[in-house]
C-alpha cells in the first residue's frame with residue numbers, strides 16, 4: 001500500500017531551463033570560515049563559470065532553514081543593489097533537486113532570467129561549539145524530545161541503525177552489502193582530488209573492521225561532517241545555448257513526502273523513502289525509465305539510505321538493493337548504475353546534496369573526475385527525511 | 398532552537414502533549430492517545446485527531462507488543478548516555494495496533510538474543526542520567542515476555 005505519503009503535482013517544465021554555471025569551494029574538515037563566506041565564494045565561482053556578471057543574476061534560491069546566504073548576503077558580497085526574485089525553498093538537501101523547478105517557473109513567469117541556487121555549510125567548524133549539526137533540529141521537536149531522546153533513540157545514527165536492521169530482517173541484507181556502497185563511494189573519492197577522503201583507500205575489510213556506533217551501523221556507514229559549499233545557475237534553454245558551457249537540461253523534477261514527516265519511528269513503510277512517490281513523477285516528466293539513467297547521485301547520509309533510494313527509484317525491486325550493489329554495479333567505469341561518482345556524503349563531503357547536483361552537471365558536460373563515458377542522463381535523488389526529490393538532467397540535443 | 402532545559406535529556410513533564418504518558422508510567426501503566434470517535438490511536442500524540450479533529454483521550458493498553466527493530470547503541474551521542482552504553486533502544490509494535498510503535502529501552506535480554514517479532518511487555522523503571530543529578534522519571538521499558546521481572550534498577 002503506497003498511501004503512507006504523497007507526491008504533489010509539479011508543473012511540467014521538461015526542457016524549459018538548463019543549468020549553465022557551477023561553482024564550488026574547497027571541501028574540508030573544520031576551516032574556521034563562516035557559511036556565509038563559503039556561500040559567497042561558491043556563488044562567485046558559479047556566476048563566473050556561467051560567463052555572467054553578478055548583476056546578471058536576478059533570481060536567488062537559498063535555504064530558509066539555514067539562512068546562510070540570502071539576498072542581503074548576495075548584495076553585501078557583490079556590492080550590488082538590484083532587484084532579486086528570491087525563494088527560501090532552495091539550497092541543499094532535497095531542495096537542491098527542486099530549486100531548478102522554482103527557477104523554471106520564475107523564468108517562465110518573467111520574474112527572473114538567471115537564477116542562482118546556493119548552499120554552504122560550516123558544520124565541521126561549528127561542531128566544536130555545538131551550535132549546529134544534524135541532531136539539534138530534531139531534539140527541539142516535542143515528540144522526539146520526550147518520546148525518543150530520553151530512550152536513547154537519537155540522533156541520526158541510531159535512527160538509521162534501526163532502519164538498517166529492519167532492512168536486514170525483511171530482506172536479508174548483509175553487512176557486506178551495506179559495505180559495498182561505502183567502498184564504491186570511497187573508490188570514486190579516490191579518483192576525485194576535491195574529495196575530503198581522497199588518498200584514503202578503503203576495502204570491504206576496512207569497512208567491516210570499522211567501529212560499530214549503533215549495531216548494526218558502523219562508522220563507515222556514516223557521512224562525514226564537513227565545511228564547504230556549491231552553487232549553480234539556471235536559465236532558460238534559449239539563453240543557455242548562448243552561454244559558454246554545455247547546458248545540463250532540466251528534463252524532470254519530482255517531489256515526495258512521508259505522511260509521518262521526520263518521525264521515522266512511525267513511518268509505516270519503515271524501510272522506504274519518499275522516493276517511492278518522487279522518482280516516478282520526475283521520470284515521467286522526463287520521459288525516461290530507470291534503465292535510461294547513466295549516472296545516479298543520491299543523498300547518502302548512511303549506506304542504508306542509498307540502498308533504500310536505489311530500490312524506491314526503481315533501479316531494482318524493493319528489498320533487492322543489497323544483492324544489486326555487490327560487485328562493480330556502482331562503479332563509474334562499466335557499472336550497471338554508476339553511483340555517487342564524486343564520493344557522496346560518505347567520502348566526498350557532507351555538504352548536504354548540493355555537490356551531488358554539481359556532479360550531475362559535470363557528468364553531463366563530460367568533465368567529472370570519475371567520468372562516466374558517454375553520459376547523457378544524470379539523476380539526483382534528494383532525501384531530507386520527510387521529503388525526497390528527484391532531478392533529471394540531460395545533455396542538450 | 399537549542400535545548401536549554403536543565404533536565405534534558407529527561408522528558409519534559411510540563412509538555413502537555415506527552416505529560417499523560419509519563420503520569421501513567423508513574424502508575425505502572427502504558428497509556429496511548431486514542432480518538433474515541435474514530436476508535437483509532439493517535440501516535441505520536443497530537444492535539445487533534447488527524448482524521449476527524451476530535452481531541453484524543455488516553456487509554457491504557459496491555460503493555461504487550463512485538464519487537465519491530467532495534468539498535469545496540471555503543472557510542473554515546475550525548476554526554477548523558479556515556480555511563481549507559483551499550484544499551485538497546487528499539488521500537489515495539491503494541492498488540493492493540495501494531496502500527497503504533499513505542500520507542501524505549503529493551504532490558505533484561507542479551508542483545509544477541511533479540512529477534513524481530515519477539516514478544517515483549519512493558520515494565521516501568523526509573524530513568525536517571527548522571528548529567529541531571531537528583532532527578533529521575535519513571536518510564537516504560539520493554540522486557541522479553543518470558544523473562545522474569547527484573548530486580549529493578551535503571552534501564553540497562
Ligand SMILES: [Zn+2]
Nearest residue numbers: 432435446449
Ligand atoms: Zn478521530
